[in-house]
Amino acid sequence: MIMRIFQVVVRPGKEAEFSNFFHEMAIPLMKGTPGIVSVLPGAPRADSPREFSFVMIWENLDALKAFVGEDYQSPHIDPAEAELVESRTIRHYDLVET
Template sequence: MILRIFRAVVQEGQQAAFRDFIENTALPLTRRQDGLVSVTISAPHAISPNEFSMVSVWRDLDALKAFTGESWQEAVVLPEEAHLLAASHLHHYEVLATEGPA
C-alpha cells in the first residue's frame, strides 16, 4: 500500500474557501477512486493556522496512478484551488503495517 500525504498552505484569509473546496470537491473526487483504501482530511490548528492536509492510502501504485496519472509524484491541484494556495507539499511512503483499535 502507498501512503500519500498532501499538505496545503493556503493564502492568508482563504481558510474558509479552501475548507469548502476540500470538503465539497477534493474529498468527494478522491473517495470515488478505485483502489483508495482510506482518506483523512485535516483543518488548520492554532500552531499552523493556514495549513490543511489530506492523507490517503492506496491499494498499490497502479491504483494511485489511475487517479493521478503518470505524474503521481506531483500534487493534483485543480484550477479552482490553485489561487487559494501559497504552497503545497507532497510525500509518499510504503505502508509497512497498519493497526486499528485493540
C-alpha cells in the same frame, strides 16, 4: 500499499474559501476514488491556521497513477483551488502494516 501525504498552505485570507472547497469537493472526491483504501483529511489547528492535509492509502502504485498520471510525485491541484493555495507538498511511503 502506498501512503500518500498531501499538504497545502492556503494563501492568507483564503482560509474559509479553501475550507469550503476542501469539505464540499475534495473530501468527497477522494473518498469516491477507485483504488483508495482510506482517506484521512486534516483540517487546520490554531497553531497552523492555513494548513490542510490528506493522508491517503492507495491499493498500489498503479491505482495511484490511474488517478493522477505517471507524474504521481508532483503535487497536482484542482484548477478550482489553484488561486487559493500558496504552496503544496506531496510525499509517498510504503505502508507498514502492523
